[in-house]
Amino acid sequence: MLLAALAIAAVLAAAGSGIGIGEVGHVALLGLATFARVVVLLAVSTLIWTPVGVAIGFNPRLARLAQPVALLLASFPANFLFPLAALLFIHAGISLNWGGILLMALGAQWYILFNTIAGAMSVPTDLRDMATSMRLRGWRLWRDLIIPGIFPSWVTGGITAAGGAWNASIVAEVVSWGGATLTATGLGAYIADATGRGDWPQIVLGVAMMSAYVVGLNRLVWRRLYRLAESRYRLS
Amino acid sequence: MTAMTAPQTAPAPALIAAERVRKTFPLPQDHGGVFTVLDEVSCAVAPGEVVALLGRSGSGKSTLLRIMAGLIPASGGRVLSRGAPLRGPNPDVAMVFQSFALLPWLTVQDNVELGLKARAIPREERRKRALAAIDMVGLDGFESAYPKELSGGMQQRVGFARAFVVQPQVLMMDEPCSALDVLTAENLRGEISDLWQAGNFPAQSILLVTHNIEEAVLLADRVLVLGSNPGRIRGEVQIDLARPRDREQPRFKSLVAHIYTVMTHPEADMTRMLAEDNAEVERFRPLPHARAGGISGLLELVVEQGGTVDIPRLAQRLRLDVDDLLPILDAAVLLGFARVVEGHVSVSDDGRAFAEADILRSKELFRQQVLARAPLVAAIAETLRQKRDGTMRAGFFLDLLDEHYPPAEAERQFATAVDWGRYAELFEYEADQERLRLPEPEAVAP
CATH class of the missing domain: 3.40.50.300 (P-loop containing nucleotide triphosphate hydrolases)
Known part of the structure; x- marks a missing residue:
């Protein structure tokens, strides 16, 4: 319903300002490009940070050392690094279409890490003792205990990280260093560009499209995962 | 002995x-x-x-x-x-846990097969052995159920089947019946006993x-x-x-x-007391976790029974577990209200006076004994008296206790000390501000 309302708003905004239906389709495709970046970002962050988070969450001594460090890193405003990253990308000849993923991840990855730590800590000691005593190891331990055990927390982290990444795309898909500007193909760059020119109809269209994506995905994907986590993977 | x-x-x-x-x-x-x-x-x-x-x-x-x-x-x-x-x-070793420790996302069958999978036993044999174990604990028909569909007693049976199926040398049971209601626990104990006696116990x-x-x-x-x-x-x-x-x-x-x-038996503890007669250790001698009201209730009961009671009978009459009864007994002994000899508890003269006095007098007796025999409570009261405003943040005492106990125990010690201090009217505790304070002057008994 909300999705439909947003779509109508977008179309009205387009209609009232002489933006054609073709432009709406174009912006939707740009949204798809940013969506692909968000998906890659979530997958890579999960692959990197889940093992780290589980190691920290299962080891209280490590947790005491690592948590303040991780909090410090996470509280560092990632966009201060963007111009430096732009310099790096220009020198290395990396397209912002790929580099943008890294920039969006700078802030968003921490949600995956923190929620994984919390999830691992919430696995009861008895379950871990049981797994050790049964000699569950390696992939079997991950498949039977760890992944299902941290799944609810991962979903929470995923929702937050994805939301953060969509927002970050507005500043991460266009970056400059000195006179040079790198631009990625995506909805974030479209909004940033429209904002730079003060083009209200395009701003409204871009923001409405982004909201439609975020809300739509929450409804179609995240809420279902959340319900699954609640019904099957809850550790009482 | x-x-x-x-x-x-x-x-x-x-x-x-x-x-x-x-x-x-x-x-x-x-x-x-x-x-x-x-x-x-x-x-x-x-x-x-x-x-x-x-x-x-x-x-x-x-x-x-x-x-x-x-x-x-x-x-x-x-x-x-x-x-x-x-x-x-x-x-x-295979272990049975107080909390059952079942994986909620696996069926009964898959939970039971867990240890066999880790031992790389082929699927068909796994299935057969798991079914036999499930049968043994009386759960056939529930193979495809999830743990949350089962009662506590049935969940613990799954825990037993999971341990049985790997045929361990030693079956370890960690409080296997403590999370179950009385009847279910008794039933389960009977079945463990029967299985053991039948001679084909899987461990x-x-x-x-x-x-x-x-x-x-x-x-x-x-x-x-x-x-x-x-x-x-x-x-x-x-x-x-x-x-x-x-x-x-x-x-x-x-x-x-x-x-x-x-x-x-107090003897073992007596030797420890003598060995540790140093003021610092003394001050942080753990308080038994019993409420003042519980101590007084227990003493009244023993006095009514003639002043000396067999402890097992007392536990049975009160329907209390040893974990619940012994701290109250320990507290009564610590405060000099009772003695424990050869499985009997007998009330001392102070204890009798405490149990039979009216509320004001009993509080006074309690205060007297606490000050003489519970150094932690006495130390808190003394600290408050030395402060000009007579108040102190709870955190101050918790920090001190943290140096001698793990955090959870420190909090329990503090809670017990507060309960005794309140009952003795030595100090008051304002939970919302987390502050201890001396009682208002008019509230202090003469």
């Missing part, structure tokens, strides 16, 4: 033996300080026997079990598994951890009584009863009474 013998070496080589095992945990507040959970504990499980580790909460009995299962390392001493030093999880030996004396006497061949703070073996009692055992047998009752005596 007649039937208490030194832990004897079993004739057959032990399946698992703990030798002078120590376990300490670092205290978070105190750099370098440690909290000793187990102190030089030695015990062994021989083939074909059922051994019970009996102790109150804080005796480290579950920790000892986990060290013998190879789940946590000992800080000192060693564990031998069939003669060889144990490193890592003990392959001879050679059983090591049971419990705080329930009757459970230990019902199931075990040998009961090792653990003392608290730090955990150590206080005595061993052979249960020379034929199976099946009957709670109404006189011999059963006398064994239960004897174990109560061992558990409440």
